[in-house]
Amino acid sequence: MEIKNRSAYYEYHIDDKYDAGLVLQGTEVKSLRTGKVSFNDAYCHFQQGELYVKSLHISEYAFGTYANHNPTQDRKLLLNKKELKKIEAKVKEKGFTIIPLRIYFNEKGIAKIEIGLARGKKLHDKRDSIKQRDAERELNRVRR
DSSP, X not given: OEEEOHHHHHHEEEEEEEEEEEOXXXXXXXXXXXXXXEOTTOEXXXXXXXXXXXXXXXXOOTTOOTTOXXXXXXXXXXXXXXXXXXXXXXXXXXXXXXXXXXXXXXXXXXXXXXXXXXXXXXXXXXXXXXXXXXXXXXXHHHHO
């Protein structure tokens, strides 16, 4: 199961990608497995040397009890110190941000998040993306 942030590739140029672990509660994992995630305005930020994902909305589990989770809480990302320092140095440069690209479960059944070091696109770059997508769609239509 994989949940993608489709708008990320439209809004940003992705320079580097990293796979990170997510610190989750039990009901969050169950909601992820059903695909109840929204990436709207989600981004990552550093807090006391650790990386957190903010505004990632994981809906409450339908069969959860009083122990259900808060849908928009900050969630800690698990990366190596070496990777964290590298990412933090890049983010301090002008124009870089860290955004979540997709959430997936690895072969062991552990929830992972792919984050991207991204730079925002200008309006003309977005138009180019639309043209390229339309051209690919037209090619696929002709091939069939």
